[in-house]
Structure formats: C-alpha cells, structure tokens
Amino acid sequence: MTRAPIFLGVSLKMYLDHEATLRWVTDVVATADSEPAVRDGRVRVAVLPTFVSVDAVAAATRGTPVAVGAQDLAWADHGAFTGEVSGRDLASLGCRYVEVGHAERRQLFGEDDKIIASKLAAAARNGLIPILCVGEQDHLSPERAVDLCRQQVLSALAEVDSGLDELIIAYEPVWAIGAEQPADADHVRAVCRQLRAGLADDHRTEQVRVIYGGSAGPGLLTELGDAVDGLFLGRFAHDPEAFGRVIGEAAAMGRS
Numbered sequence: 487m488t489r490a491p492i493f494l495g496v497s498l499k500m501y502l503d504h505e506a507t508l509r510w511v512t513d514v515v516a517t518a519d520s521e522p523a524v525r526d527g528r529v530r531v532a533v534l535p536t537f538v539s540v541d542a543v544a545a546a547t548r549g550t551p552v553a554v555g556a557q558d559l560a561w562a563d564h565g566a567f568t569g570e571v572s573g574r575d576l577a578s579l580g581c582r583y584v585e586v587g588h589a590e591r592r593q594l595f596g597e598d599d600k601i602i603a604s605k606l607a608a609a610a611r612n613g614l615i616p617i618l619c620v621g622e623q624d625h626l627s628p629e630r631a632v633d634l635c636r637q638q639v640l641s642a643l644a645e646v647d648s649g650l651d652e653l654i655i656a657y658e659p660v661w662a663i664g665a666e667q668p669a670d671a672d673h674v675r676a677v678c679r680q681l682r683a684g685l686a687d688d689h690r691t692e693q694v695r696v697i698y699g700g701s702a703g704p705g706l707l708t709e710l711g712d713a714v715d716g717l718f719l720g721r722f723a724h725d726p727e728a729f730g731r732v733i734g735e736a737a738a739m740g741r742s
C-alpha cells in the first residue's frame with residue numbers, strides 16, 4: 487500500500503465569509519501553483535469551504551493543482567431532505583473530497599455512528615474521497631485513543647462493501663480542536679502509526695491515509711515526520727502565508 491502523496495486539507499468551517507474565502511483561495515492557489523511538489527502531485531492540497539462557496543471555489547481552482555472538498559454531505563442523494571446537500575451535487579460541482587463525521591457535527595448537530603456510516607457510504611457511491619474524522623473526547627493514553635478511533639473507523643465503514651479507492655482518516659483528538667496547541671507529537675505519532683497499521687489489510691479500501699488535525703500549523707508536519715500522511719488544518723491556515731509554509735514543509739519531506 488503506497489503512502490504517497492502527502493495530503494494537506496484545510497477546512498474553513500464557518501470562519502470566513504464568501505468574499506474572504508475567495509480572496510484566501512486566490513492566495514492559496516498562487517502559493518500552491520508555485521510549488522513544484524504540488525504541481526507534480528507529490529503534495530496534494532484541498533480546500534473545504536462552506537457549501538455556499540463550493541461552486542465559486544471550484545471555479546477559482548479549476549485547472550490548478552488545488553482540489554475542492556465539502557465539509558459535510560447528506561446521507562441520501564435526492565428527495566425530501568430540507569436543507570441538506572447531496573454528494574451527487576457536490577461531485578457534479580467539482581468536489582473531489584468530502585469531510586465526514588467531524589467532532590463538531592457529532593457534538594453540535596447530533597450525528598452518531600449510524601449517520602456517519604450512511605454519509606460515508608454516500609460519499610463512496612458518489613465517487614468522493616471521504617476525509618473521515620475520528621478522535622477521542624478526552625486526553626487518553628495512545629493505546630486507549632487508538633481503540634476508540636479504530637471503533638469509530640470500523641463503524642463508519644459498516645455500510646461500505648468495497649469500491650472505496652481511497653480513504654483519508656483525519657485523527658483529530660477532540661481535546662486538541664480549537665486549542666492553542668496541537669496534541670503532543672509523541673501521542674500523535676503513536677496513534678497515527680497504530681491506526682494505519684490496523685487498517686492496512688482492510689479489503690474495503692485500496693488506500694488509507696492517516697493525517698492529523700487539531701490546532702495544526704507551521705512546524706508540526708516536520709515534527710511529526712513520517713508517522714503521518716499529512717495534516718488537516720483549521721484556524722492556523724487562515725493566513726495564506728502560514729499555509730504556504732506548511733506546503734513548503736510537505737514538499738521538503740520528499741515523499742514520492
């Protein structure tokens with residue numbers, strides 16, 4: 487199972503308004519496009535704006551090495567689901583990725599394991615690469631965190647038989663989301679390594695990447711090294727220059 491390329495995703499959550507999102511994406515595209523490792527695919531960059539900005543961000547990134555994703559999707563593809571957005575529409579608008587099961591969706595919007603499994607299946611049948619978020623609520627030992635995360639992954643895959651070319655698992659310890667600092671590097675390395683090893687032979691997906699999210703920013707990828715396959719960033723990528731430094735770190739890791 488190959489682990490290249492390194493994946494860098496940014497979820498803008500609901501922080502930037504539409505106009506600020508477009509300005510930010512313009513800067514990120516310029517930075518990403520000037521990095522050979524992004525242009526030749528050794529480093530993948532994806533941006534996940536709010537639903538209302540997906541179409542415009544897809545237009546702004548078309549023909550560039552920056553991919554677009556959504557922060558959520560409906561578990562159904564069409565019908566009487568007021569306020570929902572289908573994976574079918576997201577794919578047709580140009581999304582390549584979709585986030586599933588973020589801790590905020592669990593905490594604030596009542597998503598449970600069953601809903602998350604249905605959403606992962608919806609992503610798979612619409613050809614979207616899921617960024618499945620998992621993580622323990624409280625600061626536990628790496629072993630206990632791995633157990634909990636593994637259960638979350640297996641439960642999320644419950645409705646997927648096969649045909650998932652790629653799965654990105656974003657290890658996001660809930661206690662490190664929205665914090666001042668990420669989880670400590672030893673903890674992240676231990677959990678990510680064990681999670682990846684435990685899923686290496688899963689027949690339902692061709693390729694599994696384990697990335698880290700939770701107050702990630704410049705410097706972290708270099709510190710984590712080969713234990714992770716990339717980062718899932720939030721606030722500390724709002725400054726395009728800071729995100730550019732993270733892209734530079736990924737390029738310097740030289741995975742191919």
Ligand SMILES: O=C[C@H](O)COP(=O)(O)O
Pocket residue numbers: 497658662663664665699700701702718719720721722
């Ligand atoms: O989706 C991103 C993660 O939840 C991390 O967000 P954060 O870096 O702002 O803590």
